Amino acid sequence: MSRAALAFLGLTAIIVTLAAVLLFAIARIFSAARATGSRRRESGADTALLPAALQEAVARLKAQERAMTLRAEASERLSEEIITSLSAGLLGVNLNGEVQIVNPVGRRLLGLDEAPRRGADYRRLLADAAPVAALIEQCLTSGRAIVRRAIEMPAGHPGASHLGLTVSPLFGESSDMQGAICLFTDLTAIVALEEQLRLKDSLARVGELTAGIAHEFRNGLATIHGYSRLLDLEALPPAFRPYVEGIRAETESMREVVTNFLNFARPTQLTLVSVDLGAVAERAADDLRADARALHGDIVLTGEFATVEGDDVLLRQALSNLLRNAIEACAGAGTAPAIAIESDIDRAQNICTLAVRDNGPGFPDKVLDRLFHPFFTTKPQGTGLGLALVQKIVVTHNGRVVAGAAPGGGGQVSILLPLASNL
Ligand SMILES: Nc1ncnc2c1ncn2[C@@H]1O[C@H](COP(=O)(O)OP(=O)(O)O)[C@@H](O)[C@H]1O
Numbered sequence: 001m002s003r004a005a006l007a008f009l010g011l012t013a014i015i016v017t018l019a020a021v022l023l024f025a026i027a028r029i030f031s032a033a034r035a036t037g038s039r040r041r042e043s044g045a046d047t048a049l050l051p052a053a054l055q056e057a058v059a060r061l062k063a064q065e066r067a068m069t070l071r072a073e074a075s076e077r078l079s080e081e082i083i084t085s086l087s088a089g090l091l092g093v094n095l096n097g098e099v100q101i102v103n104p105v106g107r108r109l110l111g112l113d114e115a116p117r118r119g120a121d122y123r124r125l126l127a128d129a130a131p132v133a134a135l136i137e138q139c140l141t142s143g144r145a146i147v148r149r150a151i152e153m154p155a156g157h158p159g160a161s162h163l164g165l166t167v168s169p170l171f172g173e174s175s176d177m178q179g180a181i182c183l184f185t186d187l188t189a190i191v192a193l194e195e196q197l198r199l200k201d202s203l204a205r206v207g208e209l210t211a212g213i214a215h216e217f218r219n220g221l222a223t224i225h226g227y228s229r230l231l232d233l234e235a236l237p238p239a240f241r242p243y244v245e246g247i248r249a250e251t252e253s254m255r256e257v258v259t260n261f262l263n264f265a266r267p268t269q270l271t272l273v274s275v276d277l278g279a280v281a282e283r284a285a286d287d288l289r290a291d292a293r294a295l296h297g298d299i300v301l302t303g304e305f306a307t308v309e310g311d312d313v314l315l316r317q318a319l320s321n322l323l324r325n326a327i328e329a330c331a332g333a334g335t336a337p338a339i340a341i342e343s344d345i346d347r348a349q350n351i352c353t354l355a356v357r358d359n360g361p362g363f364p365d366k367v368l369d370r371l372f373h374p375f376f377t378t379k380p381q382g383t384g385l386g387l388a389l390v391q392k393i394v395v396t397h398n399g400r401v402v403a404g405a406a407p408g409g410g411g412q413v414s415i416l417l418p419l420a421s422n423l
């Protein structure tokens, strides 16, 4: 073989070897690249799986949290609704004496104008309701419940005049005392009813007891009066005549007093019928209108009149007594009487009110608690039995009567009667 052929062969072998090495290297690079690619794909799947699981867990937690928040809000709403719609008053204080809650009924019964600031001191808040504050303090210091206590609020208290109250210590989860919770109800109507029953009872007893004595007394007076009438004034020496005339006049006026008292004290028998109070008021006003007009005044009727079950003769007598008093009060003050019978129906409370108002001098404070006592009068010729009889008639109808000032400053006496179904 020639040298040239040998050189060609050698060169070819070198080129083939180099090509093989190159191919091998390329193959390795590709396989390495493939391996890296598949590894990357695998780890990519892992990293993609991880956030998905986390996200799911987070979403589940968030959903749970939302549900819990909704449940908490719902239960808060429910407890607020319960507290707000409680027919009893509720007041809660913590151990520092800071008010935590007062429901709307509680505010009304305690006479609070507006919702107190959370954390307000209960002693300051209840400055006008000292007996309530005293019981809360007793509970906070003793840690013991005070159950069903009836308390009378101070005179002039803007809320209820009588409260029935329970104060209980409030314990937290750790059984430590956290404060006190006070529940209270309005006893004003019950106390008024009890008073009215007591009055009805005592009037009936006074009636039975005194009517017998008064009757005997009246017979004795009639005998004295009769004998004095038998004395012939003309046959007596002139100096004695005034004495006999005095005996006649005095026995006559005493007979009148006893008769009036007997009328008042006699046990009242009601003849119950359905009574249209408008018609009763109209007739009572008609009876006395002439007297009012004689003084250049008048009697008017206003408002909505109810129908009650009652005795129309007695109810008319009660209204006539009030109208007569109103006219006399105006006459005494030299005022032309502007008198109104104003009626009102309170269906929620099941009562109706008949208020007789005048433009006279009104009631002085010092006589207000004696007005309805038998024989209390400020008039020289008064019997003092007019208002006592009004009260007796009204109480016998299971109602009550209240005297006070009319909006214009005159006198006002209101008769409150239960509506027909409640009698
Ligand atoms: N409308 C009124 N305004 C002011 N005072 C009144 C009125 N009605 C009653 N009074 C007072 O109440 C007292 C008692 O009234 P009453 O029992 O009817 O007896 P009387 O009319 O015989 O005095 C009266 O004397 C009077 O002082």
Ligand SMILES: [Mg+2]
Pocket: 321, 324, 325, 385, 386, 387
């Ligand atoms: Mg009178």
